[in-house]
Amino acid sequence: MAEITISEKDFQMFHEFFYKKTGIKFEKTKRYFVDKRLIDRIRARGFADFRSYFNFMRFQANGEEMQQLINVMTVNETYFFREEYQLKCMVFSLLPEIVGKKKIGSVVRIWSIPSSSGEEPYSIALYLLEYWPLIHSWDVEIVGSDIDTEMLKKAREGIYSPRSVQHVPPGLLKKYFKKVQDGCYQITEELRQSIEFTHVNLSDSADTKQYRNFDIIFSRNLLIYFDDLSRRQAADVFYDALNPGGYILLGHSESMSRISPIFKACKFPEAIVYQKPEGQNP
């Protein structure tokens, strides 16, 4: 098989196109990562070089190959109870404030984006069931969203490696998972039924407009892949998706204050989170 290479110009062309479509930028240090995945896709589609593949992908009517590329280019490394202090913050600090202002009978809505293969939204559900004393008094809706359709499929299946569940306490592992083939664990049917997984591209306003009325958003380690402009755009999406007084939790290395001035930083015992100010219309 002839060797396929990605020239500097090819990389630049791909990089600009991918950024416009997804808001995700690749630094030059990621060149090896990008080249390898691009070459894999060129081979998988049976093309001899980058240019012919790129033209095919750009103009393919159903966009299937573009979605395949998104799937392989996005990073999906995660595990259950990652950055657990934020889950504690949700249960012990955020929810008491949120339900304290809600009418009895209304719904608490939580959005996990990117939900990757489901570890984060399922961790949220587990934490609520185990540690939030009011879980049986309030209806909770959890939505998990991702740009990667393969990850959404995995999330709906809910099957995880021992490494992925290594931080789940043994009692909870027994209670909410069953052992399946190859030493893996599948989360219970009831929990799988309790999360709505949806496909979302944060850079596509038509995609994001319907996401509204959330009380809490988890968006951890996503904005670090975006450039300044895409971060601003994402901050706008999150702002409009939140109820007034709603909260957003970012990854430990991320700060909303450096992205947008419209959120208020709130320091809780467990974590710093960002709030859409009260009195802003939903």
Added chain:
Amino acid sequence: MKKRKEVKPVEQDERKCIRDFEGLVTQLSDPDPQVRRWAARDLVEYGTEASTVLADQLLKESEKSVREAILTSMTFIGDSVTVEALVQCLRSEDALLRNEAIDVLKNLPEQVAPIMSGLLKDADGDVRIFAVNILEALRHPYVEQWLIEVIDRDPNVNVCATAVDLLAEVGTENALPSLLRLKDRFPEEPYIQFAVELALKRIRGE
């Protein structure tokens, strides 16, 4: 916890107004800030057609969240009308508006580059300082050259001081002769002497 099938999606479009260009322009003046915010977000779809109305609204908009949406849309559009409007904001007495304009202009290197030399020669020393502030994060290969030109000829000590601070971060050996000349141009200014020494040390890796 609710079951998945019980989760009702939010209606596709709860907003009741017409979302065409004329409708969005009207909503940009609505008394409800949320309506104005959504109008500002949706106007981005109209590209350069929307530049002027967004720029006009920015100058009179008092609600922070609406200004943010306007600025994001303006950054995406990034045409000459947008850049000109943002440059006008640099002359505003409103410090917040000036800072917002600087932040947006930093993100428009290709559009800002052709007017940067003019900004750095503006009659108003404050505007020249703001232009140097834009260079701080402008991804453009001429940044160092522009800064060198500033310290070679700008008569205002504050403009030069701002430029030297930035050269200490981004300067190379190309800036060394101009830095040394700057020390001679302002021998009585202790901050310039200090800032130049610091920049020299950093560039020389001392």
